[in-house]
Amino acid sequence: MSRKVFILALPILFSFIFIGFALSQDRGRGYGGFLERLKQELNLTPEQVTKIQKILDSAQKQAEIDREKYQGNREAMMKxxxxxxxxxxxxxxAVLTKEQKKKYEAIKKERQERMREWRGRPS
Known part of the structure; x- marks a missing residue:
């Protein structure tokens, strides 16, 4: 009997492990992927990269605080x-040139569209 329970529980255990691993990887990455995209698409200078990295580091810290603060309150977390x-x-x-701001607008629109899709809302 216990062997049957173990065999049935094994896929569930692996699912929890996989989900936990995926969530920890995403949190660890933070805004790093976003910065890499900005570097490439906006052709950022080293000085701009440094300034934007500080902005994103601060945002990552705030995200961690918010995750703790609003745990279980999806509406407050989304706000x-x-x-x-x-x-x-x-x-x-404020860090970008006029031309870079135009390109950044397109990046923001794409991000907003992905969020609408993620939430299941039509555009």
Whole structure:
């Protein structure tokens, strides 16, 4: 009997391990992928990279605080995330040139579209 339970429970255990691993990888990455994209698409200078890295590091710390603060409150978490992205966008735009800002607008629109799709809302 216990062997049957073990065999039945094994796939569930592996699922939890996989989900935990995936979540930890995503949290560890933070905004790093976003910075890499900005470097490539906006042709950032080393000085701009340094400034934007500081902006994103600060945002990552705030995201961790918000995750703890709003645990279980999805609506409050989403509101905090929107406000954080508004702040990130303003701070990044202050670092960019006029031409880079135009390209950044396209990146923001794409991000917003992905969020709408993720939430299951039509555009």
């Amino acid at each position: 905090a995330m929107r406000e954080r992205w508004e702040k990130i966008d303003k701070e990044i735009e």
